[in-house]
Amino acid sequence: GQQVMQIPQYQHVQEGEDFTTYCNSSTTLSNIQWYKQRPGGHPVFLIQLVKSGEVKKQKRLTFQFGEAKKNSSLHITATQTTDVGTYFCAGPAVLFSGTYKYIFGTGTRLKVLA
Amino acid sequence: EPEVTQTPSHQVTQMGQEVILRCVPISNHLYFYWYRQILGQKVEFLVSFYNNEISEKSEIFDDQFSVERPDGSNFTLKIRSTKLEDSAMYFCATTGQAVNYGYTFGSGTRLTVV
Numbered sequence A: 001g002q003q004v005m006q007i008p009q010y011q012h013v014q015e016g017e018d019f020t021t022y023c024n025s026s027t028t029l030s031n032i033q034w035y036k037q038r039p040g041g042h043p044v045f046l047i048q049l050v051k052s053g054e055v056k057k058q059k060r061l062t063f064q065f066g067e068a069k070k071n072s073s074l075h076i077t078a079t080q081t082t083d084v085g086t087y088f089c090a091g092p093a094v095l096f097s098g099t100y101k102y103i104f105g106t107g108t109r110l111k112v113l114a
Numbered sequence B: 001e002p003e004v005t006q007t008p009s010h011q012v013t014q015m016g017q018e019v020i021l022r023c024v025p026i027s028n029h030l031y032f033y034w035y036r037q038i039l040g041q042k043v044e045f046l047v048s049f050y051n052n053e054i055s056e057k058s059e060i061f062d063d064q065f066s067v068e069r070p071d072g073s074n075f076t077l078k079i080r081s082t083k084l085e086d087s088a089m090y091f092c093a094t095t096g097q098a099v100n101y102g103y104t105f106g107s108g109t110r111l112t113v114v
Helices: none
Strands: A004-007 A010-014 A019-025 A032-037 A043-049 A055-058 A061-065 A071-076 A085-094 A100-104 A108-113 B005-007 B010-013 B019-024 B031-037 B044-050 B053-057 B065-068 B075-079 B088-095 B109-113
Touching: A004 A085, A010 A019, A019 A085, A019 A108, A032 A071, A043 A055, A043 A061, A071 A085, A100 B044, B005 B088, B010 B019, B019 B031, B019 B088, B019 B109, B044 B065, B044 B075, B075 B088
Parallel strands: A010 A108, B010 B109
Antiparallel strands: A004 A019, A019 A071, A032 A043, A032 A085, A055 A061, A061 A071, A085 A100, A085 A108, B005 B019, B019 B075, B031 B044, B031 B088, B044 B053, B065 B075, B088 B109
16 A cells, blocks of 8 residues: 655754655655644644645745655754654545545654754 | 544543544534554554545454544544554544645544553
8 A cells, every 4th residue: 555654763953953854655646745743742734735846935844845746855944942743744545435535654753952 | 723622632441441532623624534643653544534424444443443423513433342452642633625635633532441
């Protein structure tokens, strides 16, 4: 079945350093979503990318969708302690009913050291 | 901002007992999902529900699991005879469209089977 992998699994950075997580799908995706889960919290939707090569920014976060639409990345510039959490990418899988489910990646847990 | 409400926040149950996890979706959302997250691991798809029926269920969602929307508002997940390995965080997620919309997750129910 469809698999979505992320690397690295864990990342510890000093506050102010940059951080990047990479997401790879076993199949071509029509779109990709990113979520953030704070420790002890629930996943929160950050953004969706749809177009090949698309780049979107949210303040210090930059999201990119690969040209082949099989990979994506999230880059955080100058990390802050508020960035701590696990970042998941998620890709859609079409269901027989014509609806969708999202397959979540393995996640990258970010720890920011002050 | 609209929220997905889940109750209870924490449930401790004896192995073999039945549990019902409840979710109140956002009012105009049509697509409902249950996901599970074992501590520190990825978010796993359990079941999707649309138009009052299951769209798809995962291998995890065996005969011990069921979902229903009994009164048009609550969306419930029932586990008939809990096992130790059912211990996890269960998240309800809803969305207004089949695709191109991020999920809104509830805050989750932590199920502990002893």
